[in-house]
Amino acid sequence: MNSEDKNNSARKVAEAMVDNMQANQQNPNFDDEKERSFQEARDKVFANRKIINIGIIGCGGIAKNHAFSISLLENNARKIWKWKESKQKIKPVLYALADIEGSKAEEFAQHFPAKKIYKGANAGNELIDDPDVDAVFILVPTVDHLGYVLRAAEKGKHIMLEKPAAFSPDDIRKMIEARDKHKVVLQVGLVMRSSSPIYYLKKLLSDNKEKWGSLTNIVYSDSQQKPYTNDPTHPSTWRRDKNKAHAGVLFEHDIHDLDGMISILGKVDEVYAKIKYFAGYAGIEDSVAALVTFKNGVTFSMNCMWNDLNYDCRKYEIFFEKAKIRIIADGRDEKLAEVFVQYLDEPEYEIEMKTMDDYFFKQIGMPHVKAEIPGPYYAEDLRFIMAIVENNIESEIKAEYGKYVQEVIEAIYHSNEIGNVVKIREKLL
Ligand SMILES: NC(=O)c1ccc[n+]([C@@H]2O[C@H](COP(=O)([O-])OP(=O)(O)OC[C@H]3O[C@@H](n4cnc5c(N)ncnc54)[C@H](O)[C@@H]3O)[C@@H](O)[C@H]2O)c1
Structure with a gap:
């Protein structure tokens, strides 16, 4: 198109616009119609x-x-x-x-x-x-x-x-x-179910089943600074009040870890425990030593404590016949957890957080949305929102899991009371 054609074409468009504007001005319903068509466009965009x-x-x-x-x-x-x-x-x-x-x-x-x-x-x-x-x-x-x-x-x-x-x-x-x-x-x-290191454990266990031999014992210890002292870091005094918290360190804190192990190992067979109350708050235990035996034969020994130190650390040692995994989750550290693996006499190596995160998000089929802190609470809340999006009344983190882990915890308390082993009822889970 030469420049004369272009000018003619532009003139025609301008004339059409002027005609249109004049026609609109003469139309007494113009404003209403304009508003209605805007509304229709908006409704279309927001319909979904x-x-x-x-x-x-x-x-x-x-x-x-x-x-x-x-x-x-x-x-x-x-x-x-x-x-x-x-x-x-x-x-x-x-x-x-x-x-x-x-x-x-x-x-x-x-x-x-x-x-x-x-x-x-x-x-x-x-x-x-x-x-x-x-x-x-x-x-x-x-x-x-x-x-x-x-x-x-x-x-x-x-x-x-x-x-x-x-x-x-x-x-x-x-x-x-x-x-x-x-x-x-x-x-x-139950945020451990959305924790990538815990989730990744399942993969390590199944990938190396033959190579590492039987999983023999899991030794777990956790000591957390007393969470109820009313100092600026721990202002929640309700945790030392049985009427508000119901129980202490196992119920309030290590419920996560017990549930995490249940998510990997399945049903619990029986439990045996010794529980103590050093700080003297009625019904609020601050020391638990429990043996939890899973139906698949694995023994999980738990030591859960509340302390007066500026110390907050969970440790897992998972022993196989030919290998071991060490997990350290220091609550004061930026890192969610450090996971180390050793096979026979080979040097111990660390599994990168990114490897575990990428695997977790891929497996649960969720977008690994870039987050400043790709922590487990984010994944947990994403799962909740997606359950709503999918119109699914059963979230992936079912309330039934919450019920099951509390049944096991009750059995642990009961074992301490009667001084004997308590078998977990078959009908559970
Ligand atoms: N998933 C986890 O890792 C994790 C960690 C910490 C706490 N928790 C759980 O979260 C819950 C809250 O713990 P927290 O540490 O945030 O306690 P918190 O004491 O820090 O906060 C509780 C808040 O609730 C308010 N509150 C108390 N009773 C209320 C009521 N009836 N209605 C409205 N507001 C009320 C309090 O004023 C306070 O602001 C507990 O169930 C606790 O076990 C979970």
């Missing part, structure tokens, strides 16, 4: 999009991990849609906060802003009753888990519930019934 408004109840220590994960998920929503090719474009958003101590909710909101903040004795119930809240994270002391779960399920809200799920397995059964009745997602915060 849904915001999941998340409410956090309990703005304390663990809430920070979850709020951070939710903000990462919000920012990575597009990647999640692409992965699932889901028809519904779901985006999780931190929408509301609730805490009985209003100042805690206010302070939390400085770092993780939310549209609504509920404060005071009825804050949690008000958040659950808010019709704009779709899913709740229940992150309060254990004593209040059951009431909130039953109320949230009845209101049709999806539930991410921190561990221990409840005071008793029977209370967890009630939660499961409510989940099924009201068709909501109920996930329990």
